[in-house]
Amino acid sequence: MRSNIFIVTNLQDKKLNEIKSFNKEDWSSAYKNVEKELTKEPLIISKGENIKDLNGTLLRNGPGILERGGQWVHHPFDGDGMITSIKFENGQPFLTNRFVKTKGYLEEEKINKFIYRGVFGTQKKGGFLNNALDLKFKNIANTHVVKLGDEVLALWEAAGPHALNPESLDTIGLTTLKGVLKPNEAFSAHPKIDLNSNASPELLVTFGVQTGPKSTIRLMEFNNAGENPGELLIDRKDTFNGFAFLHDFAITTNWAIFLQNAIDFNPLPFVMGKKGAAQCLKSNPNKKAKFFIIPRESGLFRGQPSLIIDAPEGFVFHHVNAYEKDSKIILDSIFYDDFPSVGPDENFRDIDFNKYPEGKLKRSTIDLKKKTSELETISEQCCEFAAVNPKNLGLKATFSWMASTSQKLGNAPLQAIKKINFNSKEEISWSAGPSGFVSEPIMVPSEKSTNEDEGFLFILLWNGERRGSDLVILDAKDLKELAVYELPISIPHGLHGSWVKN
Ligand SMILES: [Fe+2]
Numbered sequence: 001m002r003s004n005i006f007i008v009t010n011l012q013d014k015k016l017n018e019i020k021s022f023n024k025e026d027w028s029s030a031y032k033n034v035e036k037e038l039t040k041e042p043l044i045i046s047k048g049e050n051i052k053d054l055n056g057t058l059l060r061n062g063p064g065i066l067e068r069g070g071q072w073v074h075h076p077f078d079g080d081g082m083i084t085s086i087k088f089e090n091g092q093p094f095l096t097n098r099f100v101k102t103k104g105y106l107e108e109e110k111i112n113k114f115i116y117r118g119v120f121g122t123q124k125k126g127g128f129l130n131n132a133l134d135l136k137f138k139n140i141a142n143t144h145v146v147k148l149g150d151e152v153l154a155l156w157e158a159a160g161p162h163a164l165n166p167e168s169l170d171t172i173g174l175t176t177l178k179g180v181l182k183p184n185e186a187f188s189a190h191p192k193i194d195l196n197s198n199a200s201p202e203l204l205v206t207f208g209v210q211t212g213p214k215s216t217i218r219l220m221e222f223n224n225a226g227e228n229p230g231e232l233l234i235d236r237k238d239t240f241n242g243f244a245f246l247h248d249f250a251i252t253t254n255w256a257i258f259l260q261n262a263i264d265f266n267p268l269p270f271v272m273g274k275k276g277a278a279q280c281l282k283s284n285p286n287k288k289a290k291f292f293i294i295p296r297e298s299g300l301f302r303g304q305p306s307l308i309i310d311a312p313e314g315f316v317f318h319h320v321n322a323y324e325k326d327s328k329i330i331l332d333s334i335f336y337d338d339f340p341s342v343g344p345d346e347n348f349r350d351i352d353f354n355k356y357p358e359g360k361l362k363r364s365t366i367d368l369k370k371k372t373s374e375l376e377t378i379s380e381q382c383c384e385f386a387a388v389n390p391k392n393l394g395l396k397a398t399f400s401w402m403a404s405t406s407q408k409l410g411n412a413p414l415q416a417i418k419k420i421n422f423n424s425k426e427e428i429s430w431s432a433g434p435s436g437f438v439s440e441p442i443m444v445p446s447e448k449s450t451n452e453d454e455g456f457l458f459i460l461l462w463n464g465e466r467r468g469s470d471l472v473i474l475d476a477k478d479l480k481e482l483a484v485y486e487l488p489i490s491i492p493h494g495l496h497g498s499w500v501k502n
Contacts, residue, residue, distance in 0.1 A: 022406075026435045026464025027413045028349040030493050034064040034082050034097065038488060039168065043086070043093040043471065047484035050091035051456070051473065055502050057087040058442060058458050058471075061145040061154060062494020064099055069112045071125060074276065075348050076492065078118030080105045081142030081154050081162075083169050084460070084491060086471060087502065093471070097489055100154045100162050101171035104138030119158065121276035137277075139174070143189035144496040148204050148222055149230020151175060152500075155189035157247065180220070180232045186210065189496070190248040190318075193224065195391055197253070199233055199298040201225040205251050207258075215244030219256050219294055234297040238306045240290075245281060250322035250331055251394045254299030257322055257331055257366070261315045262287035263339055283338050289313065291366055291373060293329070309366055312375035315339045320361070320386040323396040329366040332400070332422075334359040334384055335375075358382035358411035361402070361420070379427070381408050383418065385440035385496075389452050389476075398423055399453045401441050401476065406433040414438050417459060419479060430479040432472070435464035437493065443476055444499045453477045458499070460491060 064082020066073050073079050081100040086093045099105060104116050116138035117123055123130075139159035146153055152169070153161040160183065163175040174184060181187060191206035202225035210216045221234035243265050250257045264284045267277070289311035295301035312335075320332035337357040361378040386402035399421055403414040406429075416431040417438055432438055438459050445455040457474040469487040474480065 022413055022415060022434055023464065024350070027437055027462070029464060029467050030437065030462040030469075030490070031066055031076060031349050032490065032492065033067055034099070034489055034491060036489060037098050039096050040087070040094045041096070041488050043095055043485040043487065045483055046470075046486045048473075048482050050093075051088075051482060052091045053447070054088045054091045054456075056444065057085050057500050057502060058497060059145040059147070059152065059500060060084045060086075060439075060442075060460060060494060060497030061142060062439075063140075063142050063492055065105070065108075066492060068108060068114050071114055072349075073114075073118055073120075074122040075118065075120030075278075077120045077142070077278075078122040078140065078276070079142060079492070080108075080138075080140050081156070082491070083145050083152075083154055083164060084489075085169055086458075089502070093485060095487060095489070096167075096169055097491075098164070098169035098171070100141040100164070102139050102141050102162060104140065108138075117276065119276050119278045121279050123276075139184070142495065144191075144498070146191055146193075146204070146498045147500045148177070148191075148224060151177075151230065155187065155191075157189045158186055160184040161187050177222075177232070178230065180235075181208070188246075188249070192249075192251050192393060193390060193498075194221075194251060194394055196394055197221075197298050199223075203233070203298065205256065205296070207246070207249060207256070209244055209246050211244050213243070214239050214241055216240075217244070217246070217258065217292065217294065219296070221296070221298055236294065236297050238292070238294050240292055240306075240308065244292075248316075248318045250319040250333075251296065252322050252324045252329060253394055254296055254301055254324065255322075255329060256294045256296055257319075257329060258292040258294070259311055259316050259319070259331075259333065260290045260292060261339070262289040262313070263315070281339055283315065291364075293366070293368070307368065307371070309368075309371050309373055311373055312362075312364060314362070314375075315357075317359075318384065318386070320400055320402075321388045321393060321397055323394065325396070327367065327369045329364075329368065330396075331364040331366060332378070332386070333362060333364065334386060335362045336360075353411040353413070356411055358405070359384050361386060361400075378422070378425075379420065381405060381418070382411050382414075384414060387441065387443050389443055389445055389455065391445055392452060397452065399476075401443050401457055403438045403441060403459075404429065406431045417441050417457060417474060417479060419453070419476070428479055430474055430481070432461055432463075436470075437462040437464060439494055440496055441474075442497050442499055445476075451477075456482070458497075460487075460494065460497075462491075462493060
């Protein structure tokens, strides 16, 4: 694997153009079933040095089963969740991994056959006649993993969380969070950890959405520190007109911000057995996207009604961060020109990246007094999975780290890690190209850090050259490679993760 550190100065940057090519087989070779479950397997360093005094656990979720009995999922997002934990004890990492033993996983594992339809288009064998009118779905618990109170939770937004044993990762089962949730109530896969609230030194803020002709957002704030961690402190419901598809949200000290994309949901092809539910989402150019802005009950505007403000065009899965400035909210998000969906006749392992819109980092300025919003592009380079220092979540941040393409323009697999300085607009990148492929970088501030960019970035990388997974640790300040570990299991391109104290 060749790695590069370089400073991006302009669109003609020579090194960027040199490494823009990639081999699609190197990329798609990551898509295969995870073969085994390991327990506390020590990781051996292959480059750099262990980081002395590093203690904590990296948790990560993503699809681990992509094929059964020769049938592939239609989209990797339909793959059953597999949790990886990498626990650092004084710098030495140990890996444990487990599939989330959901009801659907256990049923399908027994006969090695898909017996549920997937939201992103996976169908049961037997054509549309065998899929029509089958509207049940499998909670695949594959999107995110966080710790709330004493429980590690595997999350999937359309249904309830699965609790796991924090050490062994063995599945305990679906949890109602001590009665907070109704059985299998929708619970977002994008909770925010707020370290800056007066309500608790650490709050886990999250939501569930009940959709229909009217949609209701349930905003929940859990204590996640001190006495009674896991206790629900705040619970608020707001109802909005129309079908809401809300994957992520953002928080500031006083607000929770949701972006309702201008899309329609036509369930007919799903009901008729021809498409997955998510394939029935379609942008509606005649519709206006909306910001739903809900006062946090832990903030200054508790008890006040929510606001609805017209939002810019485009489609957003993920937000980066938000903060308040006078009577405005500044919100950074990854915008796509349209909703990217793998069509019924396409093979996700052989997609033409040029046919799909790329994600671009853009900034919305939402004026709460005038009830308007404006959009500005921060970077044209394709990116995803952007974050700020967790201590700055909800506050103004100078830096953000994200996965990006190696090339400056157009769509391609994510092969680089980029750091942006929002003030100076300077960008630096580290590239795993041409044969390495990155995932979400998880930023962990150093113990006792005083500077915002002091810390580490943890990245699970697909090493296309050796067809295996690596853990890469970068210095968050200069993106210098500090340590690389070759993992004893191969992990497909995945989704989200978090860092917890041991
Ligand atoms: Fe997500």
